[in-house]
Amino acid sequence: MTRTFEHIPVLFHEAIDALALRDGNCAVDVTAGGGGHFRALITQVGETGKVLAMDRDLRAHADDAAGGVHKEFSRNTHLVHRPFSQLKQSLSDLGWSGVDGLLCDLGVSSPQLDQDDRGFSFKQDGPLDMRMDQSQERTAYDVLEAASQEEIADIIFKYGDEHRSRRIARAIKSAWPIPDSTLFLADLVRKSSGYHNSRVHPATRTFQALRIAVNEELQELQHLLDALPDVLNPGGRAAIISFHSLEDRMVKRAFNAGARGKNPIWQLQTKKPITPSEQEIYDNPRARSSKLRAITMLSPEGSSTLEESL
Ligand SMILES: C[S@@+](CC[C@H](N)C(=O)[O-])C[C@H]1O[C@@H](n2cnc3c(N)ncnc32)[C@H](O)[C@@H]1O
Structure with a gap:
């Protein structure tokens, strides 16, 4: 059984591009895992920005995972051991009023799947555990x-x-x-x-x-979707990567609902989900079912900074 956290971030460039973070921005990675995306967010916001990372699995907090990334950049990062249904509480504990970018990469990490004692896999023997936390x-x-x-x-x-x-x-x-x-x-x-x-x-x-x-995964996702209007700054973006149709359907419905009507709260960045390239699936077969959807929060006047900057 390996103890080295080996997880290849999925739709890496697509997710980072979708968030379009800038120097000085404030971002959150609600599923820090091995810290691959987390590290990229830190780089994107530069020395004057800050990033909060969350993971309900203590394994992600170890030095060979997001925990190590946090230690490396601790000046402007925070890492909390909480489910993302507690995002609002976590932001308020830090005194942050909102974020300019939110990334959520749902599902399980490779070590969660590969470590037999976690009990997620039917390919090797372990206890019927399956708790992320x-x-x-x-x-x-x-x-x-x-x-x-x-x-x-x-x-x-x-x-x-x-x-x-x-x-x-x-x-x-x-x-x-x-x-x-x-x-x-x-x-x-x-x-x-x-x-x-x-x-x-x-x-x-x-x-x-x-x-x-x-893990009450769908309830967790619903909490997160419900919190988005309160936690995203005007012009702020959210990108969510899902791995099965139940999750993707929930994300699609919530994103479409917020983009419709006379007073939309955000704009869809992805009318159709972004999916991995053939090359990515070849390099990392676990990426094959991933789908990325993203939105941009509108400013109160109804135009997003995305449009303003074009
Ligand atoms: C696919 S991995 C994320 C990988 C990460 N993006 C990376 O680059 O390494 C998903 C992670 O999200 C965590 N997770 C899943 N649901 C969660 C929830 N409701 N709250 C907090 N963490 C959660 C899991 O424990 C796991 O570590």
């Missing part, structure tokens, strides 16, 4: 234990878009108590789902669904 009590095993068969089926259907959710849930509850093992669960799902020639592992959607439930 390991100070949180409820693990994936706890979720499965506490939920009824019907509730498990709903989780797998809703968060995994898994049409065989009922038979998978039935198999889990019939076998309960199951060993606290990712490989055991993956095998149970494989046998009960009846998928034979599928391109992806039959447990892919069930594991995604459990992870979303354990």
Whole structure:
């Protein structure tokens, strides 16, 4: 098991370009992870700017991850161990009234996926954990234990878009108590789902669904989207990278809603999401499902600094 934080930032140039930060700006990276994007934001805002980074996983706070980037530039950076649903509180603790750029790179980091003891992957054995924040009590095993068969089926259907959710849930509850093992669960799902020639592992959607439930990922995202109008300065930009259709749909809806009507609050920078190039997918297959959407906050008069500067 490797202890070196190796995560290749996804849609790196596209995200940094979308934020168009300038010297002296104030920015936030709400998903600091290995610090790849975080480092770029710090460079963009220059010596007179400042950057807040957040991550709910303490692993991201280590020296070989965003923690090390923070130490290197500590004069104008902050790193907090909080979920991004607490963004407003974090900004107010720092006395910041708003930010000129916000980056959110959803999902899990490569070390979260690759470290077997984190329990995110069905490819290697580990406990059914899946907590991004390991100070949180409820693990994936706890979720499965506490939920009824019907509730498990709903989780797998809703968060995994898994049409065989009922038979998978039935198999889990019939076998309960199951060993606290990712490989055991993956095998149970494989046998009960009846998928034979599928391109992806039959447990892919069930594991995604459990992870979303354990970390309340969609609730977290909704909090962040709701907070955007309050935290972005006029002309400020937000860029969100998502990895599956549930997330992308939420981002798309919220961005479109704010850009419509007589009094839009922001302007869409991306009518269609930006997706990775073939080269990026070849270099980093984990980028393949990523989608980037971005907005620019309008100033009270209704024109963005984007337009003013053109
Ligand atoms: C895809 S990685 C980010 C990688 C990062 N952009 C980089 O360049 O290394 C996602 C990170 O977001 C964190 N995360 C996910 N949901 C979060 C939330 N609701 N609040 C805070 N951090 C979250 C995860 O712990 C993980 O470290």
